[in-house]
Amino acid sequence: MSELKQKIYSKIKADLADIELELSENLNPFLDLVSKTASHILFSGGKRLRPILTVLSAKLCGYSDHFAKRISTVFEYLHAATLLHDDLVDGASVRRGSPVAHSIWGNSTAVLVGDFLLARALSIASETRRPKVIKIISQITENMSQGEIHQLMRKGNIDLSESEYLEIITRKTAVLIQGSCRVGAILAKASEKNEKALSDYGFNLGLAFQMADDLLDYTANPVSLGKEIGADLKEGKLTLPVIRALGVANPEDQSQMKAIIQNEQFSAEEFRILVDMLNQYDGIKYTRKLAGERIDAAKAALSVFQPSEIRNLLNDIADYALEREV
Amino acid sequence: MSELKQKIYSKIKADLADIELELSENLNPFLDLVSKTASHILFSGGKRLRPILTVLSAKLCGYSDHFAKRISTVFEYLHAATLLHDDLVDGASVRRGSPVAHSIWGNSTAVLVGDFLLARALSIASETRRPKVIKIISQITENMSQGEIHQLMRKGNIDLSESEYLEIITRKTAVLIQGSCRVGAILAKASEKNEKALSDYGFNLGLAFQMADDLLDYTANPVSLGKEIGADLKEGKLTLPVIRALGVANPEDQSQMKAIIQNEQFSAEEFRILVDMLNQYDGIKYTRKLAGERIDAAKAALSVFQPSEIRNLLNDIADYALEREV
Numbered sequence: 232m233s234e235l236k237q238k239i240y241s242k243i244k245a246d247l248a249d250i251e252l253e254l255s256e257n258l259n260p261f262l263d264l265v266s267k268t269a270s271h272i273l274f275s276g277g278k279r280l281r282p283i284l285t286v287l288s289a290k291l292c293g294y295s296d297h298f299a300k301r302i303s304t305v306f307e308y309l310h311a312a313t314l315l316h317d318d319l320v321d322g323a324s325v326r327r328g329s330p331v332a333h334s335i336w337g338n339s340t341a342v343l344v345g346d347f348l349l350a351r352a353l354s355i356a357s358e359t360r361r362p363k364v365i366k367i368i369s370q371i372t373e374n375m376s377q378g379e380i381h382q383l384m385r386k387g388n389i390d391l392s393e394s395e396y397l398e399i400i401t402r403k404t405a406v407l408i409q410g411s412c413r414v415g416a417i418l419a420k421a422s423e424k425n426e427k428a429l430s431d432y433g434f435n436l437g438l439a440f441q442m443a444d445d446l447l448d449y450t451a452n453p454v455s456l457g458k459e460i461g462a463d464l465k466e467g468k469l470t471l472p473v474i475r476a477l478g479v480a481n482p483e484d485q486s487q488m489k490a491i492i493q494n495e496q497f498s499a500e501e502f503r504i505l506v507d508m509l510n511q512y513d514g515i516k517y518t519r520k521l522a523g524e525r526i527d528a529a530k531a532a533l534s535v536f537q538p539s540e541i542r543n544l545l546n547d548i549a550d551y552a553l554e555r556e557v
Numbered sequence: 558m559s560e561l562k563q564k565i566y567s568k569i570k571a572d573l574a575d576i577e578l579e580l581s582e583n584l585n586p587f588l589d590l591v592s593k594t595a596s597h598i599l600f601s602g603g604k605r606l607r608p609i610l611t612v613l614s615a616k617l618c619g620y621s622d623h624f625a626k627r628i629s630t631v632f633e634y635l636h637a638a639t640l641l642h643d644d645l646v647d648g649a650s651v652r653r654g655s656p657v658a659h660s661i662w663g664n665s666t667a668v669l670v671g672d673f674l675l676a677r678a679l680s681i682a683s684e685t686r687r688p689k690v691i692k693i694i695s696q697i698t699e700n701m702s703q704g705e706i707h708q709l710m711r712k713g714n715i716d717l718s719e720s721e722y723l724e725i726i727t728r729k730t731a732v733l734i735q736g737s738c739r740v741g742a743i744l745a746k747a748s749e750k751n752e753k754a755l756s757d758y759g760f761n762l763g764l765a766f767q768m769a770d771d772l773l774d775y776t777a778n779p780v781s782l783g784k785e786i787g788a789d790l791k792e793g794k795l796t797l798p799v800i801r802a803l804g805v806a807n808p809e810d811q812s813q814m815k816a817i818i819q820n821e822q823f824s825a826e827e828f829r830i831l832v833d834m835l836n837q838y839d840g841i842k843y844t845r846k847l848a849g850e851r852i853d854a855a856k857a858a859l860s861v862f863q864p865s866e867i868r869n870l871l872n873d874i875a876d877y878a879l880e881r882e883v
Contacts, residue, residue: 316669342646344706345672349676349698350698354696362687369682373677
């Protein structure tokens with residue numbers, strides 16, 4: 232565990248334990264199959280980034296009631312629901328080192344348990360009795376499904392532009408992380424200014440987080456990543472490191488890269504060649520730079536708050552989003 | 558068109574036109590593929606039973622504002638979302654005489670557009686700014702997914718009991734129709750007693766509606782039904798006509814029925830033999846009797862209201878649920 236990770240972990244440990252308990256209590260599944268499938272995706276080593284952000288955002292605005300932990304589960308359930316459906320849509324085989332749910336229980340179960348988790352999320356959201364919260368959460372859900380549909384439509388398309396990539400990751404990742412933070416602020420009855428600051432923090436962190444995730448597909452050790460080598464490419468997903476390198480490469484290397492990308496059965500050796508080119512043609516560095524700018528923007532947004540331990544912690548989490556290795 | 562259908566239609570025509578407009582305006586899809594897929598399921602000749610019940614329930618309680626029509630679309634979107642996912646889960650091929658969405662646009666699109674419609678439904682629900690309404694709707698969604706999962710788990714199981722069947726159709730059909738009526742009453746700020754009456758009306762109507770639907774699989778002309786012959790059985794779904802007949806038949810006929818049911822490739826001739834047995838062994842009559850009792854209960858629930866044109870109309874709709882041929 233890196234030093235930063237350890238530092239963060241020591242400060243959120245107690246909240247994390249409460250969140251874990253809420254996650255299993257709130258799940259309350261009526262059927263054994265739901266329980267097994269939902270637990271497979273929920274309790275397989277997720278980082279709980281989204282619920283922890285809700286809890287910390289609420290605390291930053293002075294609200295430490297346990298209710299924030301209960302409501303924070305909404306964001307983990309939404310996340311788990313989309314993972315179930317996305318793995319199916321993407322034809323993924325491995326997540327966090329385990330076979331994906333649909334390969335164990337079948338596509339039908341993955342579809343229906345995803346629906347159940349989505350419904351569960353919205354049920355818990357309704358416990359806030361705050362129409363504003365509920366509206367935010369249902370709009371996040373709409374955005375996420377649109378982002379996924381957009382990604383599906385552009386699957387395998389070698390011409391995906393950087394702006395389209397940003398639009399997709401905004402909808403499929405950033406709005407959820409933004410919402411996790413914003414709802415924490417709303418639970419705390421924060422001022423508009425503070426709510427906006429946490430919303431901006433979450434939005435920028437969300438973009439950086441997805442960019443870092445997309446980088447890991449090319450830079451991480453696949454064993455520790457718990458996914459196949461080059462999984463994104465095999466699923467036909469063009470992400471920023473590739474989009475950038477394709478845009479910068481000379482015509483000959485561009486052709487070679489395209490040939491590797493478009494052959495979904497590429498070998499480990501071909502993948503290595505591609506990664507070399509992503510390094511050579513600025514794909515890795517550029518993505519890291521853009522993610523770094525988003526991290527800076529996230530931290531800058533928090534400057535409206537007085538210095539405090541919680542603010543430092545949120546800043547550390549932002550830094551960690553980019554340095555993480557899995 | 559039957560006389561009763563014509564009578565109902567003449568009285569709801571204007572509301573139906575408004576609902577159609579709201580459905581297409583509220584859909585507001587950001588992507589062409591969403592629009593096409595959602596329209597395929599939404600605008601393919603559905604009866605709009607659920608939204609019309611919301612509008613009429615609100616009117617029965619003295620609320621005629623257009624807002625009821627807007628909110629009524631929630632129930633049609635939820636219905637369409639589950640149809641998209643269920644057709645996929647059931648491996649259906651034809652609905653309302655057209656190929657199912659997943660056979661045209663693929664499984665992934667059907668999953669994601671179903672998610673979008675579900676999210677859209679909850680977004681519109683949040684416009685009521687009524688936590689109670691939102692809670693009801695999110696709980697309906699949970700119930701529906703649980704009903705579908707339950708059905709999936711028992712798929713192909715020849716021993717499904719009548720009480721399990723009732724539990725499944727309660728969750729997958731009755732709670733949504735119940736909610737359509739109940740939310741109409743809540744929008745009208747009806748008394749608890751009147752809200753309960755409409756809730757009971759919807760619940761019983763929902764059960765009767767599903768039983769009638771399950772009957773049609775054995776009694777309707779498949780061309781007018783717009784489905785395959787014996788579609789339910791081919792999808793491994795045991796419904797009340799079969800459950801009852803299996804329970805009553807002599808051992809020899811029971812074996813023959815089981816053999817036909819368990820061979821999902823049964824011929825038209827074998828299906829005819831099965832239908833004869835459903836008639837001989839009370840399956841059809843018993844199901845019609847139970848549905849009839851639910852219709853009576855639905856109408857009885859409305860007796861707390863003064864006689865009025867709207868009350869008559871709701872009674873007529875209940876009667877029509879059982880007499881309908883498609």
